[in-house]
Amino acid sequence: xxxxxxxxxxxxxxxxxxxxxxxxxxxxxxxxxxxxxxxxxxxxxxxxxxxxxxxxxxxxxxxxxxxxxxxxxxxxxxxxxxxxxxxxxxxxxxxxxxxxxxxxxxxxxxxxxxxxxxxxxxxxxxxxxxxxxxxxxxxxxxxxxxxxxxxxxxxxxxxxxxxxxxxxxxxxxxxxxxxxxxxxxxxxxxxxxxxxxxxxxxxxxxxxxxxxxxxxxxxxxxxxxxxxxxxxxxxxxxxxxxxxxxxxxxxxxxxxxxxxxxxxxxxxxxxxxxxxxxxxxxxxxxxxxxxxxxxxxxxxxxxxxxxxxxxxxxxxxxxxxxxxxxxxxxxxxxxxxxxxxxxxxxxxxxxxxxxxxxxxxxxxxxxxxxxxxxxxxxxxxxxxxxxxxxxxxxxxxxxxxxxxxxxxxxxxxxxxxxxxxxxxxxxxxxxxxx
Amino acid sequence: xxxxxxxxxxxxxxxxxxxxxxxxxxxxxxxxxxxxxxxxxxxxxxxxxxxxxxxxxxxxxxxxxxxxxxxxxxxxxxxxxxxxxxxxxxxxxxxxxxxxxxxxxxxxxxxxxxxxxxxxxxxxxxxxxxxxxxxxxxxxxxxxxxxxxxxxxxxxxxxxxxxxxxxxxxxxxxxxxxxxxxxxxxxxxxxxxxxxxxxxxxxxxxxxxxxxxxxxxxxxxxxxxxxxxxxxxxxxxxxxxxxxxxxxxxxxxx
Numbered sequence: 001x002x003x004x005x006x007x008x009x010x011x012x013x014x015x016x017x018x019x020x021x022x023x024x025x026x027x028x029x030x031x032x033x034x035x036x037x038x039x040x041x042x043x044x045x046x047x048x049x050x051x052x053x054x055x056x057x058x059x060x061x062x063x064x065x066x067x068x069x070x071x072x073x074x075x076x077x078x079x080x081x082x083x084x085x086x087x088x089x090x091x092x093x094x095x096x097x098x099x100x101x102x103x104x105x106x107x108x109x110x111x112x113x114x115x116x117x118x119x120x121x122x123x124x125x126x127x128x129x130x131x132x133x134x135x136x137x138x139x140x141x142x143x144x145x146x147x148x149x150x151x152x153x154x155x156x157x158x159x160x161x162x163x164x165x166x167x168x169x170x171x172x173x174x175x176x177x178x179x180x181x182x183x184x185x186x187x188x189x190x191x192x193x194x195x196x197x198x199x200x201x202x203x204x205x206x207x208x209x210x211x212x213x214x215x216x217x218x219x220x221x222x223x224x225x226x227x228x229x230x231x232x233x234x235x236x237x238x239x240x241x242x243x244x245x246x247x248x249x250x251x252x253x254x255x256x257x258x259x260x261x262x263x264x265x266x267x268x269x270x271x272x273x274x275x276x277x278x279x280x281x282x283x284x285x286x287x288x289x290x291x292x293x294x295x296x297x298x299x300x301x302x303x304x305x306x307x308x309x310x311x312x313x314x315x316x317x318x319x320x321x322x323x324x325x326x327x328x329x330x331x332x333x334x335x336x337x338x339x340x341x342x343x344x345x346x347x348x349x350x351x352x353x354x355x356x357x358x359x360x361x362x363x364x365x366x367x368x369x370x371x372x373x374x375x376x377x378x379x380x381x382x383x384x385x386x387x388x389x390x391x392x393x394x395x396x397x398x399x400x401x402x403x404x405x406x407x408x409x410x411x412x413x414x415x416x417x418x419x420x421x422x423x424x425x426x427x428x429x430x431x432x433x434x
Numbered sequence: 435x436x437x438x439x440x441x442x443x444x445x446x447x448x449x450x451x452x453x454x455x456x457x458x459x460x461x462x463x464x465x466x467x468x469x470x471x472x473x474x475x476x477x478x479x480x481x482x483x484x485x486x487x488x489x490x491x492x493x494x495x496x497x498x499x500x501x502x503x504x505x506x507x508x509x510x511x512x513x514x515x516x517x518x519x520x521x522x523x524x525x526x527x528x529x530x531x532x533x534x535x536x537x538x539x540x541x542x543x544x545x546x547x548x549x550x551x552x553x554x555x556x557x558x559x560x561x562x563x564x565x566x567x568x569x570x571x572x573x574x575x576x577x578x579x580x581x582x583x584x585x586x587x588x589x590x591x592x593x594x595x596x597x598x599x600x601x602x603x604x605x606x607x608x609x610x611x612x613x614x615x616x617x618x619x620x621x622x623x624x625x626x627x628x629x630x631x632x633x634x635x636x637x638x639x640x641x642x643x644x645x646x647x648x649x650x651x652x653x654x655x656x657x658x659x660x661x662x663x664x665x666x667x668x669x670x671x672x673x674x675x676x677x678x679x680x681x682x683x684x685x686x687x688x
Contacts, residue, residue: 023450024477066484077487090461091488 005058008300009047010307011370012399014054014427021063021082027169028141028423036141037425040165042109043084046116047310047367048399049427050164056425061169062109067091068172075177076134081111081170086243086294093242097177098286100132106291110173116396117162117353119346120290121210121232127350128358130161132176138168141423145171150352159419162353164395166420166429182238185210187284188231191273195225195321195328199362202345205231210289213343216269217331217366224328227343228278232289243287265337293340303369309399311379312357312365314346315391320362323389327364327382334378338366354412357394365397376400395428406432438491441467443513443521445500445558446528447481448472450628451577454644455525456481458652460489465522468493469513471500472528500528501550503557510561523573523655524562526555529595537591544591551595556602563606563616571615575655576603578622580663583672586688596622600661607660617658623647624668 006013017035021027027040039053040061052058065082075097079088085099086106092098103118112118114136119128126132135149138160146168148157160167192198198213205211208231215227272278293299300307315323324343331337342365346358366382368375379400383393392409393401407413417433442459444452447470459465468485472478475497486493494516498505513521529551537544559576566572581589582596603620610616625641642665650664663669675688 023453024448024480066480067487068480068483070487072490079487095490 005041005044005052006307007048007052007399008045009309009367009370009399010300010303010305011309012049012052012307012427014049014052016053016056016058018058018060020060023063023066025064026139026171027059027061028139028143036423038423039426040111040115040169040424042082042112043107045105045108045112047397048395049431050116050395050398050429051112052427053425054427059169061111064171065109070095072097075179076174077177078135078172078174079110080172081114082109084109085113090242092177093180093183093286094240096180096240098180098183099129100176100178101126101129102290103129104291105294106287107294110175111165111170114161114170114173115163115165117351117356118396119358121212121344123358124206124211124345124347125209127347128162128353128356130351130353130356131349132178133161133173134176135174136160137171139171140168141421154352156419158352158354159416161351162355162357163416163419164355164426164428166416166424166426168421168424180234180240182235183241183286184235184238184283185232185286185289186235187280187282187289189278189280190229191227191278192229193226194223195325198225198227198229198343199321199345201229201231205229209233211344214272215328215341215343216273217328217337217341218266218269221332224325224332225343226273227341228273232284235283238283241285243285265339268339269337303367306370306372308367308369309375309379310365310367310397311382312363312394312397313382313386313391314358314361314363314394315386315389316359316361317345319389319391320345323385323391324362324364326385326389330378330381330385331366336368336371336375336378338368341366355395355410355416357392357396361391363394365394395432398428401432403432403434438463438466439519440465440522441469441517441519442523442525443469443471443562444525444527445471446526447495448474448477449527449529450644451623451626451647452525452527453481453484454648455527455651456485457488458645458648460485460491462652463489463491465489466491467517467519469496469517469521470494471496471498471509473497473499500558501546501554503549503554506554506557506561510565520569521562521565521572523575524558525575526558527577529555529577531589531592534587534589534591547592548595551592552598555595555599559599559602559606563609566610566616573616573655573658574603574606574618575651576618576620578603578620580622580624580668580672582622584676584683588688604660617660619651619654619659620661621647621651621654621664622662622668622672623664624671 002017004013004015035057038057038059040059041051062082064080066080068078070077072095102120113129117128117130138146138148146153210232213227213229215225219226344363349359383401442465446452478495482493482495496512498509530547532547562574576599578600579596581593582600600620603618606618627641628644647664654662
């Protein structure tokens with residue numbers, strides 16, 4: 001069936017032939033003749049085009065989601081790649097296990113988490129998702145099945161983790177989960193005054209497993225980078241509760257985009273900084289802590305019909321403060337603000353992924369309503385600032401960086417191109433390699 | 435993890451709805467033993483691993499063609515031999531949808547469908563009724579369909595088998611009305627997004643996921659309801675469809 005498919009940012013809308021994998025099927029098994037090149041898609045939470053395939057075939061791969069084995073003693077779980085973190089946690093949390101690394105949404109598949117080598121609030125202590133993958137099964141279009149692990153087919157393993165789904169169909173993933181004795185975290189939120197304070201708080205909180213900051217991009221010049229710093233660790237004794245599946249509300253419509261402007265964003269930022277939770281200290285359930293936006297399904301429609309762009313960059317530590325400052329100044333000058341500006345200090349990368357986005361440095365994630373050419377030009381200016389400070393952008397969130405920028409900042413891209421399955425490609429890959 | 439000592443027998447365990455139901459009760463820890471029967475052994479072992487991992491319970495599988503009446507006794511003996519306990523709940527989920535036009539043209543396809551959906555299903559129901567009677571308790575869940583509510587040109591042959599199951603389960607509910615420990619629930623799902631309907635374009639408010647239907651079934655089982663539409667609105671849709679006078683009904687293409 002040919003139909004338009006949108007990126008999560010909804011700024012890209014491409015016609016593609018959509019086919020779905022049934023619950024027990026594997027791709028490339030001979031029973032399924034696929035017109036290449038194909039792109040495999042999970043929950044479609046990538047903001048840009050890494051899981052889009054304009055005018056090509058999109059294989060919806062969420063069907064196969066069965067658990068193959070779960071050892072409640074060791075916390076090793078092996079499951080088909082379509083399993084989402086939300087479903088995984090319903091199985092593992094009651095047994096005292098949680099994924100060691102989670103992105104900001106639980107609606108991602110294991111396959112997508114591996115392909116984008118996602119990271120979370122504990123990057124400085126746990127690295128990216130791939131650091132906890134113990135093995136995976138890669139199915140190539142020639143019928144080859146490659147068991148990949150740190151010791152077996154290690155090159156392919158390292159290229160598949162952060163390989164953007166290009167090396168083959170990821171049939172199953174095996175993970176080492178993290179032991180928890182409660183699903184509650186002890187959380188401390190505190191407003192901070194400027195970038196200097198953010199960096200000193202990050203340093204002081206290095207032994208907190210989870211740290212992140214939300215920042216106000218319309219702060220006055222003197223308070224540039226001010227926001228709310230949040231740090232957390234699991235409590236030792238408490239309940240092991242899982243969020244039920246049916247508790248989220250659904251955002252019903254595309255919001256008129258004129259509602260998002262400097263005034264409304266400033267008002268939101270003021271409220272966010274001054275809400276009682278901004279100084280919250282106490283226990284919080286893992287779900288609202290890790291997945292604040294998952295409470296509203298389809299929140300991406302908040303940005304109206306034209307959608308929005310995400311921009312997440314990481315800048316090496318030595319240039320971190322200067323780079324973030326310059327980015328924030330550019331945003332102030334432009335007057336294009338972002339509700340969800342997130343700042344985080346990252347540690348050494350522990351994942352074997354060869355094209356993994358984070359490294360030791362500071363990352364800034366922003367989103368901007370799509371106002372056409374103006375926004376595109378502005379984001380390219382942000383890219384240039386990132387580049388000038390030796391940083392790079394995150395493919396899972398990117399829709400706009402040039403091929404030159406990508407190839408320069410991901411020097412291992414050629415190894416990925418060489419390992420790419422000839423039957424697989426994506427809109428993103430064609431964009432950055434042409 | 436579960437401390438339950440109850441047993442669930444699922445006939446047609448690889449169907450989309452059966453799996454959704456199995457995952458739901460696994461998460462609840464409702465059963466300590468699962469006996470899963472299906473025709474495709476490879477798929478069945480995938481389901482076994484999945485349910486074993488999710489429930490932490492004992493999972494027994496039996497590969498058998500459920501539509502074959504001669505297989506019922508051997509399978510039941512196999513269940514008794516491998517498990518040797520009570521069957522607290524039976525879930526009958528197998529069936530084929532097929533194509534009305536094909537059934538009109540091909541008598542042998544039609545017979546196979548009637549045998550699978552009706553003849554063997556009734557034999558299984560009676561077998562389980564006897565087991566429940568002997569052990570003094572048990573619950574049976576049978577998947578019917580809204581298609582059984584009125585004969586329509588687009589699928590009355592399939593619909594007839596589901597209507598037949600409804601009569602059998604209705605009679606069985608009557609038969610066990612005096613026994614509070616034995617219950618039969620007939621479920622009538624509407625449009626459901628499962629592999630059975632993969633050839634149909636889906637979407638729109640009438641389509642329900644297998645997970646949603648499984649939750650409705652679970653509630654009905656706990657309440658020992660004799661008959662339930664899933665989701666509820668089908669009850670009213672079918673009430674209208676049944677009420678349309680024949681001269682008008684015959685002008686439609688339903």
